Amino acid sequence: MIWSRRPAALAAAFLLLLALGVGLHPSHAQTPQPAATPATPAPAPAPAPAEPLPDVGTLRSDFEKLPEAAVGADAVRALQARYGALIVGANKVIAARTGQLKDLNARLGELGPAPAAGASEDPDITRQRQTLTRERNGVDADIRLARLVVVDAQQRSDDLRNRQRDLFEAQLTGRAPSPLGSVFWQQLADAWPDDQARLWPLIDELRMALQRMGQPGHIGPVLLALALAVLAMTVGDLAAEHGMARLAQRLLPRGRLRRSLLVIAIVTVNLVVVALAMRGLLHTLRAHAAFGPLSSKLVALADDSVLFIAFVTGLGRALLANRRPSWRLPRIPDALALRLNPYPWLFALVGVLVWIPTQISEIVGASLAAVHLVQTVTALALALLILGALLRLNGPHAAAQTPAAEGDAAPAETARPLWVGLAMGSVALALVGVIVLTVAGYMTIGSLLAAQLAWTGLVGVTFYVLFKFADDLCMAVVASRSDFGQRLQRGFGFAPATLDQAAVVLSALARLVLFFYMVIALLAPLGTRPDEVLEQTGRIGSGLKIGEFQLVPAAIFSALAVLVGGFVALRVFQRWLRERYLPTTTMEPGMQSSLATLLNYVGVVLVVAAGLSALGIGVNRIAWIASALSVGIGFGLQAIVQNFISGLILLAERPVKVGDWVVLGTTEGDIKRINVRATEIQLGDRSTVIVPNSEFITKTVRNMTLSNAEGRVLIRLPMPLATDAPKVREIMLAACAAHPKVLPTPAPSLSLEGVETGMLVFQAICYVDGPRTAGGVRSDLLFAMLDAFRQAGVEMAAPPTVVMPPLPPAPV
Structure with a gap:
């Protein structure tokens, strides 16, 4: 009852691994499903002149010819696609006619209003106004009719979706006889003759196709194509995987990126090889066998099942990496990886074995009892498979020492995180619920829950690889330890801490985008097709309104791109300004630094303003925010x-x-x-x-x-009254003139300040190139003057001596 959706690539939305992984999820064939919620397409831009514009009348007539209801999931999906095509065509008409309407209104505005009654006007202007008015009314009528087509088609599409949802909910909660009772098997036995009669046309078509392929002119090409396909999917796949591993080991540097990239490369090469082999085989089979309408559907869906097996087994083999434990991406011990080694194959084979009766029952239109049997087998098979995986994960040595992966530190004893235990407990409870619901007769809910558990596990493992790859890529490209990060340091002068922070932020943004797609893939019942993912992306990408602010994801990325590009350009300009332009000017270094800082502030303001503008926040909104912050500015x-x-x-x-x-x-x-x-x-x-x-x-x-950047050195020396003043003056000026840091202009000077406490006070003043050197020069001059006084026999003033009288004897 699952595994029926055709895999397809999501162009320009995911990486190749994500695209194939999302498209590979199967769905229940007999279980009624709610139709995918169609997103109202945004108005398309005006078409190119070569593209014919749809006629509004034709669109309306096509809409009235379409039925209001359909039977079956495929018929409902096809009808919704036709309604969507009508909406796209009507939006093209609206976009084109809106531009014409604006031009006509502008031309009418240039002619001015019609004159009042009794007033005269140029007849040419009157005729032009009448012609433009008629054209404007016709264009306005087309726009109104096209909008009516959009509203009616959207309403019918919503009605179809609501009916499918109601039917799905009604049959989902319906109860059938328990498979443990005799009534269930009695109904199956009663319906068997009718089901057998429905199977015979399919069996006859397959028998006729086999007979045609066995004829002499067809048996050779068919066997050759089958042998080549088997050889490519076995030997060719292993050789391609081995070649990818050797190529990665030669070209990629050691580290975490090589491990995560190798997982994606192995899965991608595996899928490409299997897809090419299956395309060739199916092309040969269709050319040499006459498949009927029923068998053609079965053969067309066989390609999906083989791709599903290739994806699951390739992903499991690449993640477990039992042949290369040091390249293993998840940090799990070798013993656990060996125990889990057969489970990718078991998961893929069980899925295909469940897929076969599901597709046959859908193609031949089997009875409700047969559908219930298929649902029961599906629910129990998937539940037992997931239960076995849980038991293997909980086996001995599950939390043992993990191996030292390439690019990581030494192995350490790891304990299982709490969230892992909670997740495994939740899955176990869900499995119990699947078994109880299936045994109680609610096979539809049980099979739906089991399929959703399997789909959740597949999506989780796929996005785990993508999360790791995004983080490793950002760290290997932007971080300061990477080669590119070191080039950024040398070229733009970024600090290592800044690059590390940028790498962490970019990794978080990439994971956020991947998480967005993962949520879309998990929310849809029984899996998500690529077109549904794109529809959900388009709906959310059109914008989320929070109050009066429209939050558009595209605008957020545009703002981030503007900020990153603006700050990089600002850094380049700052580097050029400081190292190339300002040194060629006559400005002093302090002025250069102040000017560079001021321009940096101006640049930051401009970049932030451009980022806010790209986000959709105009000047009026910024002014409103500033006025709202004025109260806070006034206080805090x-x-x-x-x-x-x-x-x-x-x-x-x-x-x-x-x-x-x-x-x-x-x-x-x-x-x-x-x-x-x-x-x-x-x-x-x-x-x-x-x-x-x-x-x-x-x-x-x-x-x-x-x-004035010069520094002044002042020295005051007291000397005895009997000192030879001219000789002191000569010694002090000679010491000042002899010092190399004393400026000759202005020349050193010396003055006799006067007599203080019986001393002659001499004061010498000289100048140096800056006040920062004045202290050192003053110390050097003092040493030189004292040494010169000693050599010349000039006595220095002695400090006054204070004589204290003796203390009287203490009384007895």
Whole structure:
């Protein structure tokens, strides 16, 4: 009762593995199903001039000729497809006529309104207005009729879907006699003669086809095609897999990406080889055998069953990797992988064995008792298969030491996560429910639940591979350790932490997109066909309205692309500005840094604005958000906004700049960076003080290097009154002139300040190239002057001596 949907590739929607995996899920043939929810196609763009535009009258007549109801899932699906074609044609008419209507309205607007009664007008203008009015009314009538066709066709399609859903729910909850009772088997025996009579036409067609293939002119090509197909699906498949493994080992670097990519490559090559072999075999069979209408359906569906076997076995063999344990993608022990080795084959064979009676009962139109028997066999077979897999997973050494996979760290003792136990418990409860429902007579629900469990497992394993591949690809391409990541570091100057963060974000986005498709594949009953996945994608992709904001997935990706491209371009511009253009100008380094920072802020604002515009948030919405945030700014964000505006003032007016030596209160040091909110000042002990920008605007700041970058060295020395003052003057000026860091212009000077406490006070002043070197030069000059005084015999002033009188003796 399952395994009947034809696999197909999803062009430009999935990777090849995902496309084939999604399309391979089978469905119940006899169980009535609700028709796939048709998505209303978006209005198509105006067709090319060479493409004929559908006629509205023809569309309406075709719609009235279509029936309002159909019998059977295939007939309902075909009728819904015809309604969908009518909707697409009507939307083409609406799109084309809407553009014509706008042009006609614009031309009428250029002519102006009709004159009032009794007023005169040029006859040519009157005729033009009348002609344009008639054309506009005709175009407007076509648009209205086309919209009516869209509404009516959509309503009928919805009615068909609702009827199918009601019929599905009615038969789904219907109860049949229990297979444990005699009534079930008695009904099957009563219906057997009729079922046998329905089988004979199919058997006769197959017998005639075999007889024709056995004739001398046909037996040779058929046997040759069969031998080639078997050879390709056995020896050719294994050789292709071995070749892919060797090719991956030679071309791809060691790491996780090679493992996940090898799994996808093995499954893809397996499917391609089997698909080509089956295409050739079926083409030969159709050419040399006269299949009837019933046997043609059976032969056409045989291709799907073989592809399903190839997909399941290839995926299981690639994941378990018993021949290459170090390449195994899931971290499971070798013993568990060996125990699970036959299960991909068992799963595929059980699916095909269930598929055969399902398709035969659908083709010949078997009785309800036969359908119930097929449902019972399907439910019990799948339940026993899944139960066996659970027992193997719960077997001994299931949580043993995992092997060291390629690109991973050393093996470690791993324990089973909690969610794995919960999932296995839920599956076990579902299997119990399948068996109970089937035994109780609810075969339809039981078979549906069993098939959904099998489908969920297949989808989960497929998307596990895709999740791993997406994560490994992002980490191998964008992360800082990858070759491309190192090129990004060298070319654009990205920090390693930035690249690692970008790799994690891109991996999360890729997994989110895959999760979106996985949910679509799991939500549909009994599997999802590729066209249904695309319909669901188109419906959700048209947008989700949250309040007054339309959230469109395409707009989200566009905004992300704009942000990524904008910030990369901004980084390239910043690099060019700092390394190529600004060094060629006459601006000082501090001004260059301030200008680059200011332009960076402007670029960030422009990129964010472009991203919001791509997301669909216009200037009016941004203004509304700003007005809504004004209350918060007035209360909680006042200091942040004040510091931000102060930072912009510092960058524009430049009272201080990067490289200046400033004194702000008790803080004295060099400005290293001016950020949006605060400024970094490096002190003499190499520590950094973070000062809010508003401090430089509202308080007094002493800028030691604003207008003059020279530093002053001041030395005051007290000398005795008997000192030879000219000689002291000569020694001190000679020491200043001899120091290499003392500037000759302005020249050093010395003055006698006066007499203080019986001492002559000499003061020397000289200048150096910057205030940062003034302290070191002053120390060097003091050493040199003291040494020169000692050599010249000039006595220095001795510190005053204080003599304390003796203390009186303590009283007895």
